[in-house]
Amino acid sequence: MMKAQFVIPLAIIAMGLGLSSIYTVDEREKALVLQFGEVTAARTEPGIGFKIPFVQNVVKYDDRIISLTTQPLEVTPLDDRRLVVDAFARWRIVDAVKFREAVGDGGESFAKNRLDGILNNAIREVMGSVPSTAVLSNDRTALMNKIRDIAKREANALGVDVIDVRLTRTDLPEQNLAATYARMRAEREREAADERARGGEAAQRVRATADREVVELTSEARKQAEIVRGQADAERNRIYAEAYGKDESFFAFTRALQFYAESLKPGTSSLVTEPGSLYFDYERFVKSLEAGVPPAAPAAGN
DSSP states (O other), X not given: OHHXXXXXXXXXXXXXXXXXXXXXXXXXXXXXXXXXXXXXXXXXXXXXXXXXXXXXXXXXXXXXXXXXXXXXXXXXXXXXXXXEEEEEEEEEEOOHHXXXXXXXXXXXXXXXXXXXHHHXXXXXXXXXXXXXXXXXXXXXXXXXXXHHHHHHHHHGGGTEEEEEEEEEEEEOOHHHHHHHHHHXXXXXXXXXXXXXHHHHHHHHHHHHHHXXXXXXXXXXXXXXXXXXXXXXXXXXXXXXXXXXXHOHHHHHHHHHHHHHHXXXXXXXXXXXXXXXXXXGOHHHHHHHXXXXXXXXXXXXXX
16 A cells, blocks of 8 residues: 555656656757756757756747848938838748857847847948949849848858848938929929920921921912913913904904903993093994004993
8 A cells, every 4th residue: 555655656756757858849940958058959850859857958949931120220322312221031040059059048039139230230331332323223132132141141140041131111211301302303394494495496496497498489489470470471462462463453353342341340330431432433442442542441330
C-alpha cells in the first residue's frame, strides 16, 4: 500500500518531466534552445526536439516573410525640394542565433525598430544624392533597389535579410503644396500665353499672305477682263466698220433702231417732242445719221 502511494506521484512527476522536455517546431518557425540565456541549440527544421526541463527553455521566431511599414519621413534631395516619403520593406530572419544575439529578449518588435532606423538612414542617403525629379522618373526602381541593397548590408548584423523595399508615397510637404501648385499654374499659363502668341503670329502671317494673294488674283483677273473687253470692243468696231463700209444705209438704219431703243427707257410710256422733229421722219432721220449729226433725243414722259 505504501509503495503504491509513492509510485503514482513519482509516475506523474516523471510524465510531467518527460512532457516538459519535449518541444515541437512548426514549419513556419525557427527555434532556439536557451540555457541560462545562452543558445545551446538551434532548430530550423520542423519536428520534435528535446530539452532539459527547468534548465533549458525554447524561444521561437517566425520563419516567414515579415512586412514593415515606415513612418512618413521628410528628405531633402539635391535640388533642396523637400519630400515626404513613405516606404515598406519585406524581411526575413535567416540566422536565428545572430538574431537572438542582436535583439536579445526584444524579439521581432525590437528588430522592427532597428530595421525602421536602418531604412530611414538608407532612404535619406539615397534620396539625398539625386534630384527630386529622379524620384518621379524611370530611375525610381533603381533608387528603390539601391535603398534595399544598403538596408540589406546593415541588416545583416541582425541576422535578417531585407528582401525588398518599395516607396509608396513621395509627396511635397503640405506647407509647400500651395506654393508649388501656384508655381506650376503660373508656368502653364506662361506656356499657354506663348502658344497663343505664336498661334496669333502664324495666323497673321497666313492672313497677310491670303490678302496679298487676293489682291494679286483680283488685279490679274481685272487685267485679263480689260484685255478681253478691249479685244471685244476692237472686234465690235471692226465688225461695225466692215458693215458700214459695205452698206451705209443699213448701218444708218441700225443706228436709228439703237437710238429709238435708247429713247424708250424702262417704265416710260410716252415721248415729248416737236411736231417737225426728225424723230418721226425716218428718211430725214437716217440722212441726218449718215451726215454724222444725230438728232436730239426727245424728253421721256410717263
